[in-house]
Amino acid sequence: MPSPRLVLLVLASLSACRDPAAEDLPAPVVLPAPVSLVDGVGSYTLDADTVLTTSAAGEAVADLLAEALRPATGLPLDVVVADTPADDGISLVLDPAADLAPEGYTLEVTEVGATITAADASGLFYGTQTFRQLLPAASFDTAFVDRAWRVPVVTIADAPRFAWRGAMFDVARHFFEVEEIERQIDLLALHKLNRLHLHLTDDQGWRIEIAAWPELTEVGGNTEVGGGAGGWYTQEDYAEIVDYADARHVTVVPEIDFPGHANAALSSVAALNEDGVAIDPYTGTGVISTPLWVDGPTTLDFVRDVWAEVAALTPGPWIHVGGDEAIGTPTADYATFVQALQEIADDEGKTLIGWDEIGPVPLDPPYVAQYWFDVDNTMEAAANGAQIIASPAARAYLDMRYDTSSDYGQTWAGYVDIEAAYDWDPVLAGLDEADVLGVEGALWTEYVDDEAKLDFMAWPRLVAHAELGWSAADAHDWPDFRDRLEVHGARLDRMGVGFYASPALDWE
Numbered sequence: 001m002p003s004p005r006l007v008l009l010v011l012a013s014l015s016a017c018r019d020p021a022a023e024d025l026p027a028p029v030v031l032p033a034p035v036s037l038v039d040g041v042g043s044y045t046l047d048a049d050t051v052l053t054t055s056a057a058g059e060a061v062a063d064l065l066a067e068a069l070r071p072a073t074g075l076p077l078d079v080v081v082a083d084t085p086a087d088d089g090i091s092l093v094l095d096p097a098a099d100l101a102p103e104g105y106t107l108e109v110t111e112v113g114a115t116i117t118a119a120d121a122s123g124l125f126y127g128t129q130t131f132r133q134l135l136p137a138a139s140f141d142t143a144f145v146d147r148a149w150r151v152p153v154v155t156i157a158d159a160p161r162f163a164w165r166g167a168m169f170d171v172a173r174h175f176f177e178v179e180e181i182e183r184q185i186d187l188l189a190l191h192k193l194n195r196l197h198l199h200l201t202d203d204q205g206w207r208i209e210i211a212a213w214p215e216l217t218e219v220g221g222n223t224e225v226g227g228g229a230g231g232w233y234t235q236e237d238y239a240e241i242v243d244y245a246d247a248r249h250v251t252v253v254p255e256i257d258f259p260g261h262a263n264a265a266l267s268s269v270a271a272l273n274e275d276g277v278a279i280d281p282y283t284g285t286g287v288i289s290t291p292l293w294v295d296g297p298t299t300l301d302f303v304r305d306v307w308a309e310v311a312a313l314t315p316g317p318w319i320h321v322g323g324d325e326a327i328g329t330p331t332a333d334y335a336t337f338v339q340a341l342q343e344i345a346d347d348e349g350k351t352l353i354g355w356d357e358i359g360p361v362p363l364d365p366p367y368v369a370q371y372w373f374d375v376d377n378t379m380e381a382a383a384n385g386a387q388i389i390a391s392p393a394a395r396a397y398l399d400m401r402y403d404t405s406s407d408y409g410q411t412w413a414g415y416v417d418i419e420a421a422y423d424w425d426p427v428l429a430g431l432d433e434a435d436v437l438g439v440e441g442a443l444w445t446e447y448v449d450d451e452a453k454l455d456f457m458a459w460p461r462l463v464a465h466a467e468l469g470w471s472a473a474d475a476h477d478w479p480d481f482r483d484r485l486e487v488h489g490a491r492l493d494r495m496g497v498g499f500y501a502s503p504a505l506d507w508e
C-alpha cells in the first residue's frame, strides 16, 4: 500500500496535470492581510457559464460582486437566488448560525468553484472583496480585458481586529461632489474600511442643507478655501451618499464641528453673533477656529435644530460633534457646551464622538474620543469610560506630505510616508485593546482641491490604515505589507486611482 504522503504527492501532481498553467498563478496577495490563508494546488477558471448562487439575503452582495467583475471580464456572471448552494460556480452562503465572528467570513476556492460563507451580510461582502483580489489585477480594469480569469485554489478564514475602520474626508475646506465621494466609498469598501466620517462644517464652509436654517448653505455653502465656489449637499444628495455607503457596508458618520471652527455658521446666521451682524466669511488656509457664542440666546436652539435634521439623515448610531481647537471658548463654558451636545445626542438616540479635546469633560459613557493630538486628553477620556478611535496626526493624517518630494500638503505633524502610516499600533501605550474602537485616517483638505489630489493623498496610506484596523496584531509586519502593496498597486492603477507610487517601493 502506498504511503499517504505518496498518495498526496500523486494527487497533487495529477491536479497540476489537469491544469497545466497552475504553476504560473502567483500566490494570492490580499490586503488587508486575512487571519489565515492556506494555498492549494490548481485553480478555478471563471467563464461564460459561471453563475453566482446565493439566498435572497445574500443577493445584494452577490449583485455588487457581479457588477464589479463584469466590466473587465466581460462575463455575464448571472446571479441565481436559490435556497441551497450550488455544487460549482461561485456560492455566497449567508448562514446566521455559522460559527463566525461579526464581519468575518470563510472563502474556499476549489477547482470547480468558490464558496464564501458568513454569518452576517458584512462578512459575506468582505468575502467577496477578498475574492476580487484572488483574480488577476486586470480584473479591476474599468474596460474589457481579453484573457483567462483564473483564481488559485485556496482556503481563507478571516475576521477584523477592530470594529471601527474609518476614513475621514474634510468636505468643508474644499467641497467634493456626491460622485467623487461615492468613488471613494468603493475604494474604502474594497479595503474593508467600514466608516466614512464626513467633516461637513468648518470655518471655510457649510456643506449640508438644513431646512430650518437655509442661510447656512446660502452663504456658507458657497465659500471654500481659496475663494472658490464651494458647494453643499442637499438632504437628498446626502441621503444618496448614506445609501450608497450602506450598500457597501460603510456607515456614514456626520461631523458638525462646534464650538470652534464655526466661522461659516457665524457668517451665515446673523442671530448667532453677539452684535446681531453676520461676520465675514473666511477662505484662508490657516486654522482660525472662530468660536460659537456658546451662551447666546439662539445658539443652543440652533445647534439642536441642526442635529435634529442631521441625525434624522443618519441611520448609523454615531454623531461626531467636533470639539477640537476651541481656542476662543473658556474651559468651563466648553465643558458645559460639550455636555449639552451629549444631551442632544442622547435625545437623538445617538452616541457622541468628539476629538480628543473632550477628554477632560465629564461625560457619560458610552461615548467616543478621537485621538489626533493630545495623549493626556485621550487617556482622560479612556479613564472616564470613553472608547478611543486612533487617528494620531503623525501616522493617520492624510494631509501631511509623504516626504520632502511632495508638492503640497502640511508638515506640522511631520512627514507621513507609507511606512509611517503603517508601522504603529492603534492600541497606544496605556490603553487596552478593549479601550480602542479602531483606526481612522483623516484627510483635511486645506491643500486638497480636486479628486486627483484626494486620490494621491489618501492612497495608498488608507490601505495601511485598513490593514491596521482589520488584520491581527501578530500579523503586523512592514516588509510583508510592503511586498503585498507592491502587487496591490497594479489593482489601484487599473481602477484609475492616482495613488502615490513611492519610489521607495518596488512596484510590480
Ligand code: TNX
Pocket: 287, 324, 325, 355, 372, 397, 399, 410, 444, 445, 446
Ligand atoms: C488640525 S485635527 C485640525 C484641522 C486641520 C488640520 C490640518 C483637528 C481635529 N483639527 O482643523 O485641518 O489640523 O492638518
